[in-house]
Structures are given as C-alpha cells and as structure tokens.
Amino acid sequence: DIQMTQSPSSLSASVGDRVTITCRASQSISIYLNWYQQKPGKALKSLIYGGSNLQSGVPSRFSGSGSGTDFTLTISSLEPEDFATYYCQQSYFGPWTFGQGTRVDIK
C-alpha cells in the first residue's frame, strides 16, 4: 500500500498566519493527491483535488502544489474558521490511502 505521511502532525497558529502542511507519498503518485478539511461534528469537506485544483466554493486562500511524492497545502492567511484537521489522500493506486492528519489549532 502507498503510505502517506503528513507533517507536522499538529501546529499552533494565529489568525492571519500563513500555514503550510506537507504530505509525502511512499512512491510517486503523479498528481493524484487530494486534501480534505475535518471539523468536529461536521461533514468532511473537499478542498483541493488533483494536487492543485481548488474545489468549487473553497476560498482562494487555500492552495495546493506538488507532484510525484511531495505535496503541500498552503493557507495564505488563516481565518478563524480554518482551525481544523487536514488530511491528504492519494487516489493513484488502490487501496486509496490517507495521511494521518494535521491538526491546526489556535496559538
């Protein structure tokens, strides 16, 4: 199975900060990499698909980049509603696998 490793596992940040989360695949996955946001008690939300494509309705402060094995999710200026856990996921080869998550909380 393809292993997905996110870093950091958690981070503390302030509103207005620029936040970067990285995701590394154990083998090349081209651009078959997606990002999701999870908040307690709410449905998961798709943010980025295909490495860098912004899901409809997602604010432009979210962006994704990378290809092959290394990917990043960037939040250009953190808003209060962005405090959540973020997961990367590969859909290049089955079984589709997720990273362990990165929790973003308030500093």
Add this chain to the structure above:
Amino acid sequence: EVELVESGGGLVQPGGSLRLSCAASGFTFYNYWMTWVRQAPGKGLQWVANINHNGIEQYYVDPVKGRFIISRDDAKNSVYLQMNSLGVDDTAVYYCARLRFGSTTNYFDYWGQGALVTVSS
C-alpha cells in the same frame, strides 16, 4: 444542494452484523460512484469500499474483504454497507461519500456526517 445522510449505526457484539444506509439527494445518483470511508476513534481516515454507478463493480480494502458488502439501490437513491463478522477493530465512524472521477485525479467531493458503529461485548 448535495446531501448524504447515513443511518443504521449502533452497538453490536463481536461476530455480529450491521447494515448501514446512506440516503443521497441533490444530484443524479445513478451517474456517480459511491464510497464508504471509516474513522476509528481518535484515528485517521481509512477508505473501505467503492461501488460503481451501476452497482456491477465493487472494491474493498483488504481487512473487510469477504465480510463487508457494498450495494446500491438507484430507485431509492441509496447506498448500503452490509457488515458481517464484526470485530472490535471495526469500531469507527463510517462516512458515505460521493466519488468524483476527473482527468487528473479521483476524489471524494461530498461527504455525509457519519454513523458510529461500536463493536463491543
């Protein structure tokens, strides 16, 4: 508006069975693959199963093969997960999601809020 609502979760003894349902609305259900993803308490996400748009193809993660069955009823706009021979490791919140195929990736574009399955004696 796309909406996915899971039901059927609960407490079940080891070795028991449970059937989850996911009711979909707000889109043309028969055009889409559907999926189940689970999350054990305090843990990350694990893809469980996919079913194609006409129900002919199903795919499963290894730990559930031979025990879980994904199915769908397009007349009811619903997808199901029949879970048999449940073990404590199956304890999780189970999410239904819509699968979107694209030229550059495949991804889950809409998710339900989940149904909790607890396997315990």
